[in-house]
Amino acid sequence: MFYxxxxxxxxxxxxxxxxxxxxxxxxxxxxxxxxxxTALVGPSGCGKSTFFDVLTGVVSMxxxxxxxxxxxxxxxxxKAAYMQQKDLLLPWLSLIDNALLPTKVSKxxxxxxxxxxxxxxxxxxxxxxxxxPHKVSGGMKQRCALVRTLMFEHELVLLDEPxxxxxxxxxxxxxxxxLLLQSEFKKxxxxxxxxxxxxxxxxxxxxxxxxxxxxxxxxxxxxWPKPRRSDETELMKIKEHVLDELQGExxxxxxxxxFPAVPRGIGAESS
Numbered sequence: 001m002f003y004x005x006x007x008x009x010x011x012x013x014x015x016x017x018x019x020x021x022x023x024x025x026x027x028x029x030x031x032x033x034x035x036x037x038t039a040l041v042g043p044s045g046c047g048k049s050t051f052f053d054v055l056t057g058v059v060s061m062x063x064x065x066x067x068x069x070x071x072x073x074x075x076x077x078x079k080a081a082y083m084q085q086k087d088l089l090l091p092w093l094s095l096i097d098n099a100l101l102p103t104k105v106s107k108x109x110x111x112x113x114x115x116x117x118x119x120x121x122x123x124x125x126x127x128x129x130x131x132x133p134h135k136v137s138g139g140m141k142q143r144c145a146l147v148r149t150l151m152f153e154h155e156l157v158l159l160d161e162p163x164x165x166x167x168x169x170x171x172x173x174x175x176x177x178x179l180l181l182q183s184e185f186k187k188x189x190x191x192x193x194x195x196x197x198x199x200x201x202x203x204x205x206x207x208x209x210x211x212x213x214x215x216x217x218x219x220x221x222x223x224w225p226k227p228r229r230s231d232e233t234e235l236m237k238i239k240e241h242v243l244d245e246l247q248g249e250x251x252x253x254x255x256x257x258x259f260p261a262v263p264r265g266i267g268a269e270s271s
Contacts, residue, residue: 006033007069010055010076010156011190015064017047017054024050025214028064030207032156036191037182039199042209043246048192051214053160056082081152085161088143089133095140096120096129099147110153119147122184123177139170146177150185157181159191163198171198178202179226196242200235201228208242218245 008030017024024047032038040048053059055066057075068076080113081102101114109224120197123143141164149157159178163171179202181187193199197199199206200222209216220238228235 006036008032009034009069011065011067012055013065013067015051015054015066016062017050017059018062020065023213025212027213028215029218032188032190034155034188035182035186035204037203038205038207039191039193039203040207040209041193041196041212041242041246042214044194046209046211047214048209049160050083052160052192055158056080076156079154080156080158081149081154082158083145083149083160083162085137085164087133089140089141089144091133094130095125095136095144095156098133099144100150102148104171105191116147117128118152119150120181123147136169138166139174142166142174146174146181150181150187155188157187157189159189159193161194163191164194175202176227185225196239196246197230197235200239201230202226205211208245219240231261243269 012031013029013077015028016026018026028051040051042048050059052090054061055076057077060074061147066073068079073079090101091094093101096113099116100112105117117126117129122130125140125143125144125147128136128140128270133144136144146162162178163174166174175198176192178189181189191199191203193231200220204222206220206222207216208220209215210217220242224234230236
C-alpha cells in the first residue's frame with residue numbers, strides 16, 4: 001500500500017486458481033487502497049482476466065481469501081462495477097437506455113435518468129442520448145459503457161483493458177475521462193492493461209506481474225501529480241525498465257519502488 005494511513009478496501013491473500021493441470025496463480029496477494037488507482041500489467045495470458053473473474057465471482061477460487069473492508073467474502077461481485085474490453089452495448093437500445101440498464105436491474109430511483117443525463121454531459125455525450133450504438137464511434141461507445149459502469153454506484157471499478165480497441169487519439173482522450181473516475185467521482189480503481197505507458201500515466205500504483213503461475217514481480221508507487229506527460233524523463237525510464245522486465249522474466253522476488261526518486265540503474269547505463 002502506498003499511502004500511509006489509507007483504508008484498504010480490497011485485500012486478496014494467497015489466492016489460488018487452477019484449470020485442470022494449469023495453475024494460473026497460487027499464493028497471489030495484493031491490496032487496493034480506498035480512492036486509489038492501481039494498474040496491473042503483465043504478459044498476455046498470465047491470468048489477469050481470470051483474476052478479475054475470481055474477484056467478481058464468475059469463477060470460484062480454489063483457495064485463499066478475499067476481504068472487503070476487513071470482511072471476508074467469497075467475491076466482491078456486489079461491491080464492484082466491471083467494465084470489460086468490449087463495450088457490450090445492446091444494439092437495439094439507445095445510448096441512454098443502455099446506460100440505464102443497471103438501474104433497471106436494481107430498480108433504481110426516479111432520479112436515475114437525471115443522473116445518466118448529467119454523466120452524458122460530463123463525459124461528452126450530450127446530444128447523442130437517443131442514438132443507437134451503430135451510429136456512433138468506438139470512443140463514444142466506450143464513453144457510454146463508462147456511464148453505464150458509473151450507474152452501478154459501486155465504490156470499486158474494475159477496468160479490463162477498456163481502451164485497447166481504440167485508436168491512439170481516441171485512447172488519449174478517454175484516458176483523461178478515466179482520471180475523472182478517481183478525481184471527480186471518487187472511485188477506487190483496479191485496471192488491467194498491456195500498455196505500460198498508459199498504466200504510468202493513470203495509476204498511483206503499478207503492479208508488474210509474471211507469467212503463470214502469476215505473482216507480483218515489482219510494485220511502483222507513483223507520486224507525481226496528474227495529469228502526467230508521457231515524455232517525462234522519469235516515466236520514460238520506468239517504462240523501459242518495466243518493458244525489459246516483462247520481456248526478461250528474470251527473478252521471482254517482489255521489489256517495491258517509490259517514485260519520484262528513480263533508483264539508480266533504472267533506465268540508465270551502469271557505470
